[in-house]
Amino acid sequence: MNIILKIWRxxxxxxxxxxxxYHLADIxxxxxxxxxLDLLNNNLIKENKEPxxxxxxxxxxxxxxxxxxxxxxxxxxxxxxxxxxxxxxxFNDGDEIVVEPFRAKSFPIxxxxxxxxxxxxxxxxxxxxxxxxxxxxxxxxxxxxxxEDADESFDSATCIGCGAxxxxxxxxxxxxxxxxxxxxxxxxxxxxxxxxxxxxxxINKMDDEGFGSCTNTGACEVECPKEISIDNIIKLNKDxxxxxxxx
Numbered sequence: 001m002n003i004i005l006k007i008w009r010x011x012x013x014x015x016x017x018x019x020x021x022y023h024l025a026d027i028x029x030x031x032x033x034x035x036x037l038d039l040l041n042n043n044l045i046k047e048n049k050e051p052x053x054x055x056x057x058x059x060x061x062x063x064x065x066x067x068x069x070x071x072x073x074x075x076x077x078x079x080x081x082x083x084x085x086x087x088x089x090x091f092n093d094g095d096e097i098v099v100e101p102f103r104a105k106s107f108p109i110x111x112x113x114x115x116x117x118x119x120x121x122x123x124x125x126x127x128x129x130x131x132x133x134x135x136x137x138x139x140x141x142x143x144x145x146x147x148e149d150a151d152e153s154f155d156s157a158t159c160i161g162c163g164a165x166x167x168x169x170x171x172x173x174x175x176x177x178x179x180x181x182x183x184x185x186x187x188x189x190x191x192x193x194x195x196x197x198x199x200x201x202x203i204n205k206m207d208d209e210g211f212g213s214c215t216n217t218g219a220c221e222v223e224c225p226k227e228i229s230i231d232n233i234i235k236l237n238k239d240x241x242x243x244x245x246x247x
Contacts, residue, residue: 173214
């Protein structure tokens with residue numbers, strides 16, 4: 001198949017970016033999207049041109065670093081799929097594919113398709129942990145947890161922190177990410193001791209990092225590659241209000 005990649009090029013955060021077209025021929029439908037970017041960069045290097053900067057690591061849909069906006073959708077056209085797991089069979093011969101970085105004030109562009117997600121790290125450092133002394137590994141049945149709670153905690157913990165929720169939100173809100181990271185602890189006994197302070201610290205840090213407010217449009221849930229539910233946001237709001245009245 002033959003395609004046109006319209007890719008955002010920007011040498012640094014302080015420079016003005018622009019779209020540049022790249023024509024690629026004989027692309028296999030079995031190639032992943034990132035393999036196509038690799039092919040493009042190999043061609044550019046052979047021509048002594050600057051390759052396209054893009055983030056990637058595991059290429060197994062686990063780490064979330066690969067996220068870009070493809071034809072207006074974070075991670076591309078498929079539901080529940082990260083960019084690295086997207087294959088060219090999702091496109092047609094002759095397609096023009098627009099590729100750009102996540103757009104958010106709190107995700108400043110480093111170069112081309114690479115954005116700085118340190119704001120997410122700062123939020124996690126503010127409260128995304130437990131500080132109990134665990135000691136050795138306890139027996140499996142020494143701290144019973146209801147299966148429903150364990151399942152809900154695990155579902156929330158599948159968030160990979162890619163930032164697609166922010167990129168899809170008209171307000172660039174990080175509420176889906178923050179609520180998932182809080183809820184994964186709230187359902188487990190180990191997370192109860194610091195639950196109230198964790199909520200306050202992470203929400204305050206989210207605001208400090210410049211993320212917008214949630215207006216419950218649900219775009220974050222739709223575009224999340226791990227299909228994290230906005231039920232997490234509902235539960236976080238309830239707990240946050242309880243904190244206010246109990247303080």
